[in-house]
Amino acid sequence: MTSTPMTITWDEAGETRSALWHSSNGAPAPRRIVVADDTLTAQDAYKLATGGTAMLWRGDYHNARQLLGAMARRVPDPAKAKRGAAPATVAQDFYRYRQGRTHRARILSMLLVPVDPGPVVALRRAPDVTVAWLNAFGPVAEPVLVSLQELLGAIGAQQWRTTGLHIDALDAKIHPHYGTFAPVRGEYLNLVAQADLHGADTAFDIGTGTGVLAAILARRGIKHVIATDSQARAIACATELFQTLALDGRATAIEQDMFPAGRAQLVVCNPPWLPGTPQTLLDYAVYDPKSTMLRAFLAGLPDHLNDGGEGWLIISDLAERLGLRTREELLGWIADAGLEVVGRADTVPTHGRAADADDPFHAARSAEITSLWKLRAT
Known part of the structure; x- marks a missing residue:
């Protein structure tokens, strides 16, 4: 399942910039994007994400991974959230659980990273993602934005594929x-x-x-x-x-x-x-x-x-x-x-x-x- 390529824009350094939006899951492009770096706190990142604002990361790649983990810890655990809910059937509990997991995925998808032709992640200390990206998504002809969560999924999948x-x-x-x-x-x-x-x-x-x-x-x-x-x-x-x-x-x-x-x-x-x-x-x-x-x-x-x-x-x-x-x-x-x-x-x-x-x-x-x-x- 792939989405139709679309161009998204954002303001950065006093000018309007653009790139293609990438989502192999067909997720819609974020409507609002702000530029973020290593000065962004996890609490502020979580507030932006829950408000529907995506963050285009320009800082250190490893710091972005740590931020993503800190955001994940702030998302309510759907398994725990259901314990205080009104009595329900197992099916209703499972539906609530899935809703919680979907909400979590949406929040974490709001941290974006830039990928340039190569493909290469255009961030400091970023790993070589060439093989993982090409095997998962194919060539990159022009700059794209992708959620860090999805990029990590492609890297993990490549490890599975290599190890077997x-x-x-x-x-x-x-x-x-x-x-x-x-x-x-x-x-x-x-x-x-x-x-x-x-x-x-x-x-x-x-x-x-x-x-x-x-x-x-x-x-x-x-x-x-x-x-x-x-x-x-x-x-x-x-x-x-x-x-x-x-x-x-x-x-x-x-x-x-x-x-x-x-x-x-x-x-x-x-x-x-x-x-x-x-x-x-x-x-x-x-x-x-x-x-x-x-x-x-x-x-x-x-x-x-x-x-x-x-x-x-x-x-x-x-x-x-x-x-x-x-x-x-x-x-x-x-x-x-x-x-x-x-x-x-x-x-x-x-x-x-x-x-x-x-x-x-x-x-x-x-x-x-x-x-x-x-x-x-x-």
Whole structure:
């Protein structure tokens, strides 16, 4: 998701200056910008940000990072803020929590840094961001302004990409690209790695992301796997993974919204698990507005399965435990699509948040079950 490039202006040193606004999340450009430097206090910065005024940083880069941290400490913790609120359902609590997180992100996005062609961050003691920026956003042809928060996200993503993430189900590392969700939860990968393939030799992986599920299927012996995703950055990531693992003769990634043409013996989908509105690129791997992708997968599945073929829906029941969706709704969508459940494999979470008693939704997360639903056309 990228925003249409637009020019923003501000007053500095007695003249009007301009640059392109950059936001990979499609965030609107700030309406008011003031120039700030190392003399700005955290309290004043927080007041400006909460009032809707962005600060274009002209001081030391490391001081800007410290200021951002100090601003973050002043933002009310949404987990604590809800404790004094009126009694609510778990779903209402979760909605309030997300509102708080969105508010926090908006406040922190008000600290801006200049990036010149190169790309180079035009600040004292700024790091070399060339590789991180190019991999995340592409070339810079003219000066741009970007939130420091987003720049730090690109730098962190490059570290992930360089270091890689070991996937036990592949016995190999993957290298997630910026904006492509890293599969840090191995339990759902193991479900796909262990489920009976019933001799399938063709498979579709819908919404492939990094391509990890398609790679697992190809590694297990499926001869032809087509992986689809609507995001070009995901296709580039998946293609790179297939080439690195020498699976490009078996697995192919194509830019496509949902299903490719034709049918397969096995069709796999791991849609976003929670109904909700995405706010960032990574949110698209977590939040599915009105369960749109989940419902589209179920509705389209019968037309893309070979006779006797199976669809595998990999999804957590966290949405049900948070009161965002019911099991009856899910089963109703399966039946309405002309599908029947022929099997299910369950697993419990092993990630750190499930054991974090300080998480405001610990009860739901600790009881969460992730399932691989096996579906066939009736």
